[in-house]
Amino acid sequence: MSEPIGVAVVGTGDWGANLVRNFASLPGARLAALCDADPQRLAKSAGQHPGARALAHVDQVAGAADVQAAVVAASAVNHHALARVLLEAGKDVFVEKPLTLRVEHAEELVRLAQARDRILMVGHLLLYHPGVRYLKGMVERGDLGDLYYIYSQRVNLGKVRRDENAIWSFAPHDLSVILHLLDAEPLDVVARGSAFVQGGVEDVVFVDLRFPDGKLAHVHVSWLDPHKLRKFTVVGSRKMVVFDDMEASEKVRIYDKGVDRAGEVVSYGDALTVRSGDILIPRISLQEPLRLECQHFIECVRERKRPLTDGAGGLRVVKVLAAAQASLERGGAPVPLARTKQEVA
Numbered sequence: 001m002s003e004p005i006g007v008a009v010v011g012t013g014d015w016g017a018n019l020v021r022n023f024a025s026l027p028g029a030r031l032a033a034l035c036d037a038d039p040q041r042l043a044k045s046a047g048q049h050p051g052a053r054a055l056a057h058v059d060q061v062a063g064a065a066d067v068q069a070a071v072v073a074a075s076a077v078n079h080h081a082l083a084r085v086l087l088e089a090g091k092d093v094f095v096e097k098p099l100t101l102r103v104e105h106a107e108e109l110v111r112l113a114q115a116r117d118r119i120l121m122v123g124h125l126l127l128y129h130p131g132v133r134y135l136k137g138m139v140e141r142g143d144l145g146d147l148y149y150i151y152s153q154r155v156n157l158g159k160v161r162r163d164e165n166a167i168w169s170f171a172p173h174d175l176s177v178i179l180h181l182l183d184a185e186p187l188d189v190v191a192r193g194s195a196f197v198q199g200g201v202e203d204v205v206f207v208d209l210r211f212p213d214g215k216l217a218h219v220h221v222s223w224l225d226p227h228k229l230r231k232f233t234v235v236g237s238r239k240m241v242v243f244d245d246m247e248a249s250e251k252v253r254i255y256d257k258g259v260d261r262a263g264e265v266v267s268y269g270d271a272l273t274v275r276s277g278d279i280l281i282p283r284i285s286l287q288e289p290l291r292l293e294c295q296h297f298i299e300c301v302r303e304r305k306r307p308l309t310d311g312a313g314g315l316r317v318v319k320v321l322a323a324a325q326a327s328l329e330r331g332g333a334p335v336p337l338a339r340t341k342q343e344v345a
C-alpha cells in the first residue's frame with residue numbers, strides 16, 4: 001500500500017468542518033494541516049484534530065512539504081487567490097463551489113493547473129450523488145427519450161449570506177447538474193431576483209436558461225422561503241423523472257408519462273395521445289455524496305486522473321453564474337454566454 005496523500009483544508013468554517021471530518025477518516029488520506037484566517041475557527045478545528053498542524057496563513061500550507069493536496073473551503077471571494085497560491089506551489093487543489101466569482105479568475109486557474117500538470121477539482125457535490133448518477137445513466141441510455149426541459153428548486157429559510165447572493169451560493173449545485181445532464185452550454189441566460197433582507201444581496205432569484213434544440217432549464221433559488229426543497233424535475237419525450245434530495249430514501253421517481261404521436265394521423269384529435277403509466281422508484285445507494293467526492297479527489301491525486309468535476313466544468317458553471325448575474329443587474333435582459341478566451345483561441 002502506498003503512502004497516504006497528505007491533505008490540508010484551508011477554511012474550516014461550517015462546510016469546511018465536513019470536509020475536515022471526511023479527510024481525517026478517509027483511507028489513503030492523511031489530514032496533515034488545517035488553515036483558517038480566523039484564530040477561533042482554527043483553534044476549534046485543531047482541537048478536534050490534534051494530529052494535524054494548525055496554520056494561520058495559506059503561504060504556510062503552500063510551503064508545507066508534507067501537503068500534496070489542498071482543499072479550499074474558505075469564503076468564495078477568496079477561492080481564486082487561495083487556489084492560485086496553492087497551484088503555484090505545486091499542490092493538487094480541490095476548490096469548493098463556486099470555483100471563483102469571476103470568469104477570468106476561473107480561466108486563470110484552469111490554465112495554471114494545466115501548465116503545472118496539477119489536479120484541479122471543483123466541489124460540485126451533486127455530481128457525486130448516487131441519485132444524480134442514476135439520472136445521468138438514464139439520460140445516456142436514452143431511457144427518457146429526447147430531453148425536453150429541466151427545472152430545479154433549491155429553497156429554504158436558511159443561512160443569509162453577506163458577500164454572495166442566492167445565485168452564487170446555491171445555483172452552482174443546480175447548474176452543475178443541468179449542464180451535466182444536458183451535456184451542453186446554454187445559449188443565453190435570463191435572471192430576475194430581489195434583495196429583500198439586505199441591500200444589494202439577492203435572497204430570491206429565478207433563472208431561465210435556453211439551450212440548443214429548444215431545450216429549456218429553470219432554476220429557483222432562495223434562502224427566504226417557507227419550504228425546504230432540493231428537487232429536480234426532468235421531462236423527456238418518453239419518461240419524466242423527479243430527483244428529490246429531501247426524500248429520506250426514495251430519492252428518484254420515474255414517471256412513465258408523456259404525450260405520444262400516432263403513426264398515421266387521420267384527424268387532429270387522433271394525432272396525440274396522453275400516456276400516464278407506472279411510477280417506478282429505483283433502488284439508489286445511500287452512500288454520502290461528500291464522502292464519495294472526497295474519495296474521488298484522493299483517487300485522482302493518486303492516479304493522476306481528470307476529476308469528474310474538473311476545473312473546466314467549474315469554469316462552465318462560473319460562466320453561467322456570471323451571465324445570470326449580468327442579467328440580474330440588467331433587470332432580466334437575456335445575456336448570451338460569452339465564449340472564453342481559450343475557446344476563441
Ligand SMILES: NC(=O)c1ccc[n+]([C@@H]2O[C@H](COP(=O)([O-])OP(=O)(O)OC[C@H]3O[C@@H](n4cnc5c(N)ncnc54)[C@H](O)[C@@H]3O)[C@@H](O)[C@H]2O)c1
Nearest residue numbers: 011013014015016036037038041073074075076096097125
Ligand atoms: N458543497 C456544498 O454543498 C457546500 C455547502 C456549503 C458551503 N459550501 C462552500 O464552502 C465554502 C465555505 O462556506 P461556509 O459555509 O463554510 O462559510 P463559513 O463562512 O462558515 O467558513 C469560511 C471559513 O473560511 C475562512 N477563511 C476566509 N478567508 C480565508 C483565508 N484567506 N484563509 C484561510 N481561511 C479563510 C473563514 O475564517 C471561515 O472560517 C463556500 O465556498 C461555500 O460556497 C459548499
